[in-house]
Each structure stands twice: as C-alpha cells, then as structure tokens.
Amino acid sequence: MNRRRFLGVLAACVFGTGLLAATAEAAPYGYGRRGYEYDRRRRAELERRRELERRREWERRRRLEEERRRRLEWERRRRREAARRYYGRRYY
Numbered sequence: 001m002n003r004r005r006f007l008g009v010l011a012a013c014v015f016g017t018g019l020l021a022a023t024a025e026a027a028p029y030g031y032g033r034r035g036y037e038y039d040r041r042r043r044a045e046l047e048r049r050r051e052l053e054r055r056r057e058w059e060r061r062r063r064l065e066e067e068r069r070r071r072l073e074w075e076r077r078r079r080r081e082a083a084r085r086y087y088g089r090r091y092y
Contacts, residue, residue: 083091
C-alpha cells in the first residue's frame with residue numbers, strides 16, 4: 001500500500017471516529033437518537049410481539065399434541081377392532 005492511500009485511509013478513520021463522537025454527543029443520553037418515549041414504545045412493541053409469538057408457538061404445540069393423541073387413539077381403536085374380528089368378541 002503506498003503512502004498516499006495509507007494517509008487517505010487514516011484520514012477517513014479519524015474523520016469517521018470524529019463524526020461518530022459528534023453524533024453520540026448530540027444524542028440524548030442512553031436512549032439512542034430518538035429519545036426515551038420512542039425507546040419505551042419500541043421495547044413495549046417488541047415485548048408484545050414476543051408474547052404473541054410465544055402464544056402462537058404454544059397453540060401450535062397444543063394442536064400438534066392433540067392431533068398426535070387423536071391419531072394414537074384412532075390407531076388403538078383400529079387395532080382393537082381388527083383383533084376382535086380375528087379372535088372374536090370374547091377375547092377383545
């Protein structure tokens with residue numbers, strides 16, 4: 001890398017860090033650029049979305065579990081009926 005390119009990269013880095021520091025100074029402390037209310041609303045929205053996703057996941061799991069139980073019950077009934085047909089009602 002030649003000297004001119006190195007100095008250009010160095011200047012860009014220095015200017016970039018200065019710009020970052022200036023924007024950080026201008027921002028309200030601790031809450032990004034948009035302030036406390038925006039941050040609070042955004043957090044509440046994220047929490048709501050997470051809760052919704054959790055509930056959806058729970059519903060999906062419950063539905064799958066019910067489906068599995070129903071299928072097992074059906075399979076059991078089918079096998080019992082087949083055994084009754086084969087061995088007779090007295091045994092099954």
